[in-house]
Amino acid sequence: MSGMIYLIPVALFLGGLGLIAFLWSLRSGQFDDLDGAAERILYDEDDDRPPP
């Protein structure tokens, strides 16, 4: 039972990381255009092409 004293904080910390990641993604506008994001992954933009 004594393991709980550090297992619970570890669990809460990991869960909290997930929460912070979600809040960050919300703030940085990643949920602003859900339809667009789904489609943009399909373009092969030739960004790696050497500049002309």
Add this chain to the structure above:
Amino acid sequence: MSALAADILADPAARAGEPLVAPYADCTAYVRSEKDGLSVLYLMVEGVHCGGCVRRIERTLQALPDVVHARVNLTTKRLVLKWWGGAGRAGELVGAVAALGFTPLPYDPQKLGREERQRETELLRAMAVAGFAAANVMLLSVGVWAGHFQDMGPETRALLHWFSALVALPAITWAGRPFFRSALGALRHGRTNMDVPISLGVLLAAGMSLWETMRGGPHTYFDSAITLLFFLLIGRFLDSVARGRARSAAERLVALDGTAVTVLDADGRTRAVPPDELHPGMVVLIASGERIPADGRVIAGQSEVDTSLITGETVPSAAGPGTGVFAGTINVGAVLRVEVGAVGEATLLAEIVRLMEVAEQRRARFVGIADRVARLYAPVVHGVALAAFLGWVFVGGMAWQPALMIAVAVLIVTCPCALGLAVPAVQVLASGRLMRRGILLKSATALERLAGVDTVVFDKTGTLTLGRPRLSADPAVDRETMAFAASMAAASRHPLARALAASVPGAVPPDGVREVPGCGLLLDDASGETRLGSRRWCGVDGLDEQVGAEMWLVRPGGAPVRFGFEDELRPDAAGVIAGLRDRGLRVELLSGDRRPTVAAVAGALGIADWTAAATPADKVARLQALAAEGRKVLMVGDGLNDAPALAAATVSLSPASAVDVSRTAADAIFQGARLAPVIELLEVARRADGLVRQNFGLALGYNLLAVPLAVAGVVTPLIAAICMSASSLLVVGNALRLSRAGRCQEGTA
């Protein structure tokens, strides 16, 4: 200018479908300058459907020099453009988008509902925090519950309770703010709403649990408090998303009208100005097909003006120097120069808005079912809790501390979680279903008001009809005359001429036809003068006994031939009217158009109750008379003259082609040329109303079950958590039946 005007009118559906706009409006007035000489322009782009469109627009723009940012949001169909340099390049950039076949429209981001979007983000954040806390506290609680059956030591239990408190208390304080704010606001005004019992329940549960934790008691309600908040936030968020989607679609419609006006300065130069920067005395140029932006007086030009949106009349009226014109009407003939006479408060539009506001105040007294329930619910629940406390102390002889615990337990189990979900869960499904059918619900209580409707009042022009003239069949006109008239008409952009030309496919205008503005078409050849145009200009005398719009053809040596036009009915109008009547609804027609035209439409559709030549005030008076009879009226209308009536009716509906004010006044907007959405809307509203009532029944039934247990003092945190989740799931599950039943019906509709 005339070339542009021709382009505008090249789209035959322009009048009936979307509001008339130039292929791309002059955007210079909407460009904002940022620091370092960066210019920013916000555009709505009509016609973007998929990722391919997004990519074409972005690549085209990014290839242009000095463009630093071009990003299309596929969800909202908006484009943000940033470039180095002045506003002067806006035309070139927007032109590039237009050249791809899209319709870019500038908008002012300040005017769109930014606050509501922020509120939605706040709800989402609160929901995330509450969800995180609820999941963790629930896990800890499972441990405590299991400990009751195994032999968990009180120290371990206290540790778990302290961890729960550590997670739950900050989360409740933060995620509960939307409810606490609303409850405080209501209490400050001496009212009570659903948020008052919610806030009280959550705060008491948290406070009592903290007390129990501090004194090492066996039962805490942290899990109930935070789970309750989480469920309620889901309900709130769904509600706001459903309305947000409808709102952004409505915003797009409104922005369609936000195009710039061409002002002619004293030095003869023209410039583009947003409509709200017009001043009396300015001279504006109005191309053929453009909407007149302000009330004023024509100073040059001969044309005709389509006033159907203001008066409901289908026949365009002549406008020449000296004629007064009103904002919202459309110039259908040649270019007009109009001196702006009145803007803002002094216009006819403002007058109509005033009428509308008065009517709206009357309607604002409607109270949604959720608030009606809350008004009864809160005092009853608080009364029961108080009675439980007093009963245990004075009758049961209990000490005041445990009695207080029982009273708090009553408040916790009666906390209206399922009640809070009952309405939003149904609303989100109903509005989603309507959205797929092209109906946008703008008002939160529209569904409830629709469910009680027993009378439907229609406007004529643009609502029952498409507001688009069509040549009526006339057996007296022979084929050769017909073909000749159509070929002449093909030279003009006037709506009547276009309708005539469209009746004979492939009509090519003969050489030498010219248009006499405000009169008609003239062909002067060897055989003499041929005229196709208005009755007066063609020299035809006689009484105007015929219905509707007309054109006359006079050929050298021939008798005048008349071409009559009728306003085309929406394709399914007759079926919808019959369907409404089958459902036991009374149908009325209330139009501002002339008597014979209205009579003809009423006859064709079998509507017995009709009124013609009604002014906006007449329409409101008629609706008030119906309301005085105790009738619940659904008003369907599109014109400026309908706006006050739309606001006065119990609930109102507008087609997407309606004017701004009407779309603002209406509770719902439907798209497309068909009238069937009226029936769909009423059907969904009735089903949704039934489900909301069932949900309230379920939620109250659960309370009837749980309250006696709580009063008896046997409710443990485990029982409270199970009851609450079960009732919430039941309510949501019941609401889901709306979309399932819908799918079955769609097959048969």
